[in-house]
Amino acid sequence: MANTPSAKKAARKIARRADINRTRRGRMRTFVRKVEEAIASGDAAAAAEALRAAQPEMMRAAQKGVVPKNTASRKVSRLAARVKALSA
Known part of the structure; x- marks a missing residue:
């Protein structure tokens, strides 16, 4: 337990x-889960919309230091690739 006032x-x-x-x-995880669920349901439009909502949330978490910047970028990139494959 802290003893000094500063501690x-x-x-x-x-x-x-x-x-x-x-x-x-x-x-951030909630937004990512919404994208995952939309991908799993096979709804390309809903997945794209969910990704548009999730991306700024993930990058904001990275900017605030909650997750590393490269981690957030990697997750956004992989989700985007999956959404793109779904619509193709």
């Missing part, structure tokens, strides 16, 4: 950031 403050800040990051990560 106590640091613990509070870390807990607050962890909550925010957990929310952002969960939000």
Whole structure:
């Protein structure tokens, strides 16, 4: 347990950031899941729309440091490829 005032403050800040990051990560996963479900259903239009909604959310998570930038880019790229293959 933190003993000094600065360590106590640091613990509070870390807990607050962890909550925010957990929310952002969960939000990103929800958007990705919607794309996955649309792909699984075979609906190309819904998948494309879900991807358009998910992409900025994923990149925002990367910008905020929740996930690495390359990870978000890779996920967007792979989802886009799957959506494109679905419509072709």
